[in-house]
Amino acid sequence: MLAAMSSALPSTSSQATAVSRDRGDACPGTLRLHAADDGALARVRIPGGVLGVGQAEALADAALRLGDGDLHLTSRGNVQLRGLRDGCGGELAGLLDAAGLLPSPAHERVRNIVASPLSGLDGRGLRDVRPWLSDLDAALCASDGARELSGRFLFALDDGRGDVTGLGADVTVRAAGDDALVALGSVDGAWRVAAGEASRAALLAAETFLDVARESGERAWRVDELAVPAAVLTRAVDRRLSEAGVAHVKERTDTRRTAGPPPGLVGDALCVHVPLGRLTGPQWRELTRVAASTRDTELRLTPWRGVVVPVGGLGTTDTADALDRLSAAGLVTDAASPWPRVGACIGRPGCGKSHADVRADAAGGLSAAGRSPLPLYWSGCERRCGHPRGERIDLVAVPEGGYRLTVGPPGGPTRTTVLTDPSQLATALAAINP
Structure with a gap:
């Protein structure tokens, strides 16, 4: 057990350059729709x-x-x-509310929580994060203050394996034995709590974060x-945890990633x-049929535009048959496929705003x-919507036609070339890769 104390481990910031927000957060939700082409x-x-x-x-x-009949997965495991x-x-809100997908209209855009999708299923995590997920979502919906969070603010619940720790969440909770490490943005260190x-916590x-932003007079959507x-x-976090009676110790952050x-x-x-990330109606129905035949009868959407179906209760033959059916529906079931290494925004x-049909x-x-x-990520314009974290090759469509290819670590030196004809991608990749 932790002692009721807070250490004074110094913290240095590795935060990104501050961003000045001169307008309100227009992030879409279920009750606030976005007009697209x-x-x-x-x-x-x-x-x-x-x-x-x-x-x-x-x-x-x-x-x-x-809508268009498809379901579009996001990099936060949400659905568009x-x-x-x-x-x-109004009809959409009624349908989702009846299904339990709209538990608090005042909080519907701030329920951004990613969690280790294999938690409790493969024996690799230190603990099943499902209780954390249920508790955090309930607490979030019950908090009057949390309604002020931006629709871009993100929580991550990691079962200790390090998969969602690297997603750049604003608040990350990572299992650590009988405790948890709670980190805030890219601020060095984490708070160990029970x-x-x-x-x-x-x-x-x-x-x-909301209190500090308000006191500093800043309009910030995210911690960094x-x-x-x-x-x-x-x-400020030390003080808030102490006032709430949450025993905590500040320590270095676990940086292991998977x-x-x-x-x-x-x-x-x-x-x-x-x-x-685009699921057709028939693909979605095949997934739900598989899920309905299992003990848990659920699906888990991942931040990597995938779907995990717990198969407890299925025998070996039924599981193999399910994999075959999902593959036949056009979903990727082979780890050797190149598709998991390719992403794109919606494009034309x-x-x-897109300059190309990037998909x-x-x-x-x-x-x-x-x-x-x-990995490659194709973007229709400089906004690079849905761009995932981590090093990859960026292909950004330019107004005059073609793409600008860029590779290099975030904040580090980059290499750039131009792709005028998408059919010549292999040549462009050979030119830009070391």
């Missing part, structure tokens, strides 16, 4: 990516009745519905946008990758991407 867009928060079969069917029904018809907001206090840290010194945040789940059978789970025609170009360059030493 292909119709309205709704972003449905799915804490931890966990969906019951009934909820999954409700999402598919909403997409078919009101696109191509929504005018005036459908595992039973992890969710409460995470919410207190988020509320402290604050211009205040890291020591100010550290002292990748997300590979496609295929992993432990007691079927893992599939969704090419470019869905986005009016078509990404699909056309799949073979070349499979031979690249780094």
Whole structure:
């Protein structure tokens, strides 16, 4: 057990350059739709990516009745519905509310929580994070202060394996034996608390961020946008935890990282990758049919645009048959596939700001991407929407046509070349890669 004390370990900031926000957060949600070129867009928060079969069917029904019929996975394990018809907001909200996907209208955009998707399924994590997920979501929805969080603010619950720790969350909780390490943005160090206090400590840290931003007069959507010194945040969190009676000790952050789940059978789970994050209606129905035949009857959406289906209760033959059916539906079940190494924003025609049909170009360059030493991400413009963290090759469409290819570590030296013809991707990759 932890002693009721707080150490004075110094903290230095590795925060990114502060960002000045001169407008309100326009991040879309379920009740605040975004107008895109292909119709309205709704972003449905799915804490931890966990969906019951009934909820999954409700999402598919909403997409078919009101939108383009597809479900679009985000880099936070959420779902976007696109191509929504005018005036459908009330009907959409009613459908999602009836399915339990809208527990608090005042908090629906701030329920951004990613969690280790294989937690409790493959024996690799230090603890099952599901209790943390349930507790944090409930506490978040019960907090009046949390309503002020931006729709971009992110919580991460890591079962100790290090998969979601590297996603750049604003508050990260990582299992550490009988305790948990709670980190705030990229501020050095973490607060060790008892595992039973992890969710409460995470919410207190988020509320402290809001307090510090308010006191400093800054409009910041994320922790690393604050211009205040890291020591100010550290002292404020120490004080907030102490006032709440949460025993804590500041210590160095665990920096070990692992990748997300590979496609295929992993432990007691079927893992599939969704090419470019777009699930058709038939693919979604096949996934829900598999989930409905299992003991847990749930799906887990991952921050890497994949889906994990716990297969407890299925025999070896049924599991192999399920993998075959998912593969036949166009989902990636082979870990050797190049698709998990390729990502793209929505591009044309869905986005009016895009300079290219990046998804078509990404699909056309799949073979070349499979031979690249780094993953690729295709963006239709400089905004690079949905861009994941980590080193990769960026392909950004330019107004005059073609793409600018850039590779290099964040904040470090980069190499750049130009791709005028997407069919020549292999040549461009050979020129830019060492």
